[in-house]
Amino acid sequence: MKKNKKKIIIANMKMNGSLNFNIDYLNAIKINFNNYKNLNIGLCVPYPYLFQAKEFLKGSNIGWGSQNVAKFENGPHTGEVSAEMLKDFDSQYVIVGHSERNTAYCESDENIANKFERIKKYKMSPVLCVGETLIEREAGIMERVVSSQIDTIIQIYGAEIFEDSIVAYEPIWAIGSDMAATPIQANKMCNFIKEHICKSYNSDFENFNIIYGGSVNSKNAVQLFTSESLDGVLIGRASVNIDEFSQICSTADSS
Ligand code: PEP
Numbered sequence: 001m002k003k004n005k006k007k008i009i010i011a012n013m014k015m016n017g018s019l020n021f022n023i024d025y026l027n028a029i030k031i032n033f034n035n036y037k038n039l040n041i042g043l044c045v046p047y048p049y050l051f052q053a054k055e056f057l058k059g060s061n062i063g064w065g066s067q068n069v070a071k072f073e074n075g076p077h078t079g080e081v082s083a084e085m086l087k088d089f090d091s092q093y094v095i096v097g098h099s100e101r102n103t104a105y106c107e108s109d110e111n112i113a114n115k116f117e118r119i120k121k122y123k124m125s126p127v128l129c130v131g132e133t134l135i136e137r138e139a140g141i142m143e144r145v146v147s148s149q150i151d152t153i154i155q156i157y158g159a160e161i162f163e164d165s166i167v168a169y170e171p172i173w174a175i176g177s178d179m180a181a182t183p184i185q186a187n188k189m190c191n192f193i194k195e196h197i198c199k200s201y202n203s204d205f206e207n208f209n210i211i212y213g214g215s216v217n218s219k220n221a222v223q224l225f226t227s228e229s230l231d232g233v234l235i236g237r238a239s240v241n242i243d244e245f246s247q248i249c250s251t252a253d254s255s
Helices: 019-033 047-057 083-088 099-105 109-121 134-138 142-157 183-201 220-224 242-254
Strands: 007-012 039-044 062-066 093-096 125-130 165-169 208-213 232-235
Touching (some): 007 093, 007 208, 019 039, 019 047, 019 062, 019 242, 039 242, 083 109, 093 109, 109 125, 109 142, 125 142, 134 142, 142 183, 165 183, 183 208, 183 220, 220 242, 232 242
Parallel strands (some): 039 062, 062 093, 165 208
């Protein structure tokens, strides 16, 4: 990771937490994490806890947001939550295209592209998750798979939509598996993604970041933060354990 550039740390709480648990958790984040001056931290909480996250974290250096959004503006879409509603809670980050959702709800690349655009429309940062399965990696087609996920967005909205956004390289085989990508694998794919998007844009982005996610923990973070092409990490399970989360942030802040 580049020195002198703030590192991005996105936490995906997944479907964890409760009003009670969050009181100690958010308090600890607010008190301890505010000292990390070299980090941009975003906590992506379940929808019902957005208000609580906002109440605890407002006025701190820590941002918050959600793990999904509707592709619609508003209307008869029972159970959905719109980008405008997320913005009502001052959300700054929205995860989109997470593989756990893609698998469970058969999310198409077009749906993900439409959600990405909704998030941008309301001036929040999409955290777009892309990545290949183990079979695809073993077949050596991981770059083709990842570029096609990205190209759907570029074809519909143009590469300029990636300004002020974050792409998370999350190999599906590494999520929830305790088998993180090696720093070399993560570095190579993040470099590929950055070049692929920048080539399509034909210009430099002012604010565009690539992060890695998949079984990040306090031990492998040390190596991952030495990777030149990574601008940060997306942390899943480890972010719900405050000691583990804090250790990863401390490593990132000093690397
Ligand atoms: C994730 O949920 O995006 C993730 C990377 O999970 P984990 O860190 O638990 O593998």
